[in-house]
Amino acid sequence: MAVVPQAHLAGRRWQYVDVLRGIAVILVILHHHAAGGIIGEYGWLGVDLFFVLSGFLVSGLIFDEYRRTNGFAGVRFLIRRGFKIYPSFYALIIVSALLMEVIGSRDPLMNYIAELFFFQNYHAGLWSHTWSLAVEEHFYLLLVFAAVVLMALPSRIKWRGMIVLSALLFLFFLALRIYTYQTIPYHVTTHFIPSHLRMDSLLGGVLLSAWHRFRPVSFKALFGRNSIVLIACMALFLAPVLFFRFGSTVMGTIGLSGAFLAGAIAVGMAVSRTPLPETSGIQRYIISPLAWVGGISYNTYLWHLLVLLVVEKVMVKFSLGGSILELMFFAAGSFLVGSIVTRFIEIPFLRMREKWYPKQSRSVK
Secondary structure (H helix, E strand, O other): OOOOOOOOOOOOOOHHHHHHHHHHHHHHHHHOOHHHHHHHHOOOHHHHHHHHHHHHHHHHHHHHHHHHHOOOOHHHHHHHHHHHHHHHHHHHHHHHHHHHHHHOOOOOHHHHHHHHOOOOOOOOOOOOOOHHHHHHHHHHHHHHHHHHHHHOOOHHHHHHHHHHHHHHHHHHHHHHHHHHHHHOOOOHHHHOOOHHHHHHHHHHHHHHHHHHHHOHHHHHHHHOOOHHHHHHHHHHHHHHHHHOOOOOHHHHHHHHHHHHHHHHHHHHHHHHOOOOOOOOHHHHHHHHHHHHHHHOHHHHHHHHHHHHHHHHHHHHHHOOOOOHHHHHHHHHHHHHHHHHHHHHHHHHHHHHHHHHOOOOOOOOO
16 A cells, blocks of 8 residues: 655655765865864865765666666756756856956966866866766766666666675775875875765765665665664764775875765765654754755855855954855855855756756656
8 A cells, every 4th residue: 555645755865965965065075164073073074074965866867767667768867957957056256257357367278178077176177066067977977878878688687787786896996095005195185086986985875875775665664764874874884984084094094084984874874764844843953954065065166166265365364364264154155155056047948958958757668
C-alpha cells in the first residue's frame, strides 16, 4: 500500500538536503574570514560536502531520466545543466572585471580565460574558490560519457560494472594523492584543488544516489535508523582531518577520503529523515532558515568572496577589519547577494530551460 505524505510534510521531503547545503556554504564563509574561529579553520570541509551533495543530486537527474525514458540524452543533460550553472557564473566574471577596473586591479588575460573555460584549478583564475566549479565541470563531462557507455550494456552487467568501476576509481584517486604527496613539494594548487585528485568526493555522491534510487529498501534500512552508529562512523572518518594539520600527508590522502565518506553518511541520513512539523520551534527557527540558505547556496558560494572584498574595503575605514561585526556583514551580504542573483538570474534562466529543453517524458528507445 502506498504511503500518503502527511499534509504538513508534503513538498519538504528533501529539506534536510537543503539544510546540508546551507551548512556547507556557512562553513565556507566562516573559513574565508579571520573571525571564523575554530569552525572556520575546518570550514573547507564545506566544499567536500558540496561535492558529495552535487554528485548525489546531479547523478540523480541522470538516474531519474533513465528510469523515466529508458535512456539518457547526454548532450541534452549538459545543456540543461549549463542553464543552471553558467548564467550566474559568467555574470560573476563580468561584474568582477568591472569591479577590478574600478579599483584599479587588473588580472592577466590568461586568468580570465582560465575562469571562462573552467581550468582555473590548473591555472590561476580570478578567484580562489571557483576551482571547485572546475572540478565539478570536469567530473560531469566524464560522468556523462560513463553513463552513455554503461547504459548501453545489459542490465545485469551495467550496475555491477558501475560498482566495480567506482571501487577502482576510489583506489585510483587515493593512489594519485599519495603519489603526489610523495613526489611533489606541497602546495595547495598541486595537492588540493586539481580535478584528478578530488573527483572521488563527487563519485561518492553518485554511488549514494544509485543506492538510494535502485536499492531503496536497504538504503532506508541503513540511513533511516542507526543514527548513533552512523554519527560515530562520521566522527571516525573525520578523525584524520581533525587531528592532522591542513596540508599534511595524512590529511591530504586518507583524510580527504574520510571527509567525503562522512559527507556521504550525512547526505544519506538527510535523505532518509522525515521533516519535523512546521509548528516545531526547531523547524521554524533552525531548520527552515538553514534550508533557505541552502536554496540559495550556489549563488551565495559563487559571489561570497566578491562580497568580502567590498565589505573589507568599507570596514577597514572604520578600523573593523577582521572583526566579528565585519564577519556578520560579510555573511549577511553574501546571503543577500545570493538571493538576489538567484531571483533575477538563476530562476529566469531555469524557466527558459524548461521552455526550450524540458525534461524528456517518453522512452527514447
